[in-house]
Amino acid sequence: MSGYDDNPFADSSNVNPFQDPSVTQVTNSGLDHIGQFNPFPENQSGSISGQTIPASTVPSQPAVLQPSTDPSPKATVAAAQASLQKQQEELEKKAADLERREQQLQSRGESTGKENNWPPLPKFFPINPCFYQDFSEEIPREYQRICKNIYYLWMFHCVTLFLNLLACLAYFTLAADYGVDFGLSILWLILFAPCSFMCWYRPIYKAFKSDSSFNFFFFFFVFFCQVVVFIIQSVGIPKWGNSGWIVSLSIIGSNPAVGAVMMVVACFFTACAVLSVILLKMVHSHYRRTGASFQKAQQEFSQGVITNRTFQTAATSAATSAAAGTFQTTN
Template identity: 30%
Template sequence: MAGRNPFEHAEFNQSNPFEDTNQIQADVPLNEHSGKAEAEQDYTSYTQYGDSQSSVYQTSASANDAEDPKIAAKAAELRRREEELAAREREIQAAQAEADRVRTQGKNNFPKFYPLIYMSIPAEIPKAHQSTVRWLYNIWLALLATLTLNFLACMLMLFAGIPNGAADMGVSLGYCFTITAASFLLWYRPVYNAFMKEMSMYYYFYFIFNGFHVLFGFYMALGFPSTGSAGLINMIQVFNGGHIFAGILCVFSTALWFVQGFSSLFFYRKVYQHYNQQGHTFDQAKAQVTSSAVRSQAVQNAAWSAATSNRV
């Protein structure tokens, strides 16, 4: 008993109480299983981080793709509004210029060499129908050029000694005045008023008299002798006589008469389609003609009463 150390114990002998246990654990190498588990854990966390980053990028990319059509649509809408504003500004400027012209030069503006009436397609015709009315006006101007060229061709036919050349030249000269005035008053001005006021009465005036104009165009294109036309038949006679220059003018005259006929027929159909779409009827036209006649009679009676009362 006396010879035994009471503090001696196997557990204390195997370990040093002053050693750092943490250092011991740190110095102990990882075994195969623990190293593999930690490596797998680190790889898994890295891949999870990478996947989360890629999903963020994909989400932002899809959001950008979704926003691109919206941005393009907004840009297109802005461009459309800018074009509308520019067109409206041009209309306002044209109206202002027309108002200034009326204030300085007077209201009547047609014809320019001797103004008798006021006529302005941008100011009086609705925008949707301005193109149609402008085409009809160009057809009327082309008619004036056709009549002039037809007269020159008939004059050369007379000089070339073509039979009935004098009659053709005389009638063609009369056409230059009568057809010019009649075509403007009987079919162009009515269709102008029709699109401006949307009244059935004016459409019927146009349909009747422009129908005669279509027939007249094809009739003149045929070129019967003594009818004042340098059309097809007279053209053949001129070429048979060896008059090349007169024949060339007859070719142009014939072509222009055919253009008159076909172009007038095309717009006749176009105006008729618009007439049906607007729901105009013959009964409306009759009622408008009657009311217009009544108003005219009332104005005449009032004018006559005012004149007689002033005499007294």
């Protein structure tokens, strides 16, 4: 009953708060708790992490708006001239590259033995062959026959022109007034023999060789004109230098020998005209099966003109002259 003897309502003025056991335990331990207190613990340094950004040491400058100015005409012309000069240098580089490739191709051709073999001239002759021609190697088999026939037509045409010269010479021996025909016959032989080879035989050879639409169209245009010339020569208009039917029939009564020679030449001209019409139709039928077209011919022509070195030089010089003239007028 002793636990109930204390009066809870007794006066507490004599109670000492420092006599509390919890307080006395701390004060009597002898440790300096204030000295051990560290407001900056070591583990707190890890909580402050992150990259610090230093302040810029370069002083900032205020933005200044530059006034916009249009380029002057002189600057425009100078820029255009510089662009043309750059294009000219590029064209010259391409031309040099093309020339180098052409030389390489020529050297390859010489190394493989593909030397020019036409016309077949002897080695002691001062003029060398100008073209390489081989039907079995360069022309496809299905086109070799017609290409050879056109070549034989050209040879027959040259023989006819030579016989025409002899007939006109015989005609000139009868009377001095017929010297015009003899002079024109010499001109036709000198003019038509090489021109026909270059203008319609070589184009058709290249057309069959490389399936070139441009060469096909060029052949059709020139060879049609050649057919018209064959017809005129076979007719034999007087004073035109042709031993055709009109002239041969007019002279055969007075001089049968000369008239007969001229009539043979008229037959040759007629045969040339007939054969040319037949071959023209045959070439046209082959052309329709090759897939050539006018658009391809235009593309081949434009590419050939652009890659031509002479055209490139002329175009660049004209553009440079025009730019220089514009620059002088602006000054």
